[in-house]
Amino acid sequence: MISDDVSVARPCDDCGAELTGELTQRIVGDRLHWADECHCPHCGAAWVTCGWDDTPAEIREALIAQRGLxxxxxxxxxxxxxxxxxxxxxxxxxxxxxxxxxxxxxxxxxxxxxxxxxxxxxxxxxxxxxxxxxxxxxx
Ligand SMILES: [Zn+2]
Missing domain, CATH: 3.30.1390 (Ribosomal Protein L30; Chain: A,)
Known part of the structure; x- marks a missing residue:
């Protein structure tokens, strides 16, 4: 399966500790699915934002920054x-x-x-x- 997948370090929204977020873009059927998943090892907070088609600029830029165009x-x-x-x-x-x-x-x-x-x-x-x-x- 074709997908792009990068890790980004960012502060936790809940406790401020540094956590690793996983940003992905993948093809599902004939559509683009994107996701932003985080899990904080410090306080246990976890969240996922995902959607279809147009990838939010912030996620797209992070993917391009690490993977290139x-x-x-x-x-x-x-x-x-x-x-x-x-x-x-x-x-x-x-x-x-x-x-x-x-x-x-x-x-x-x-x-x-x-x-x-x-x-x-x-x-x-x-x-x-x-x-x-x-x-x-x-x-
Ligand atoms: Zn936290």
């Missing part, structure tokens, strides 16, 4: 697949101008994101028979 580029797109490409972004919730810009980036400079976000995008592209490559699979 990856880049997805669509391989040789015949004109007829441009529509399919647009559709993938539209179905993911982008507005038409956003989808057009994203589709343009996908075939030129590439789209940046976490490896999990891009793996999900590649998976969606594959269902439309569009192949993509992801760079930055370093570790």
């Amino acid at each position: 990856a880049r997805l580029t669509v391989e040789g797109t015949p004109t007829h697949s441009r529509v399919a490409l647009l559709k993938v972004f539209r179905e993911a919730g982008a507005s038409l101008p956003e989808a057009t810009a994203a589709a343009q980036r996908a075939v030129t400079t590439g789209i940046e994101g976490t490896r999990t976000e891009l793996a999900l995008l590649a998976q969606r592209l594959q269902t439309k028979n569009i192949s993509a490559i992801i760079d930055g699979d370093c570790c």
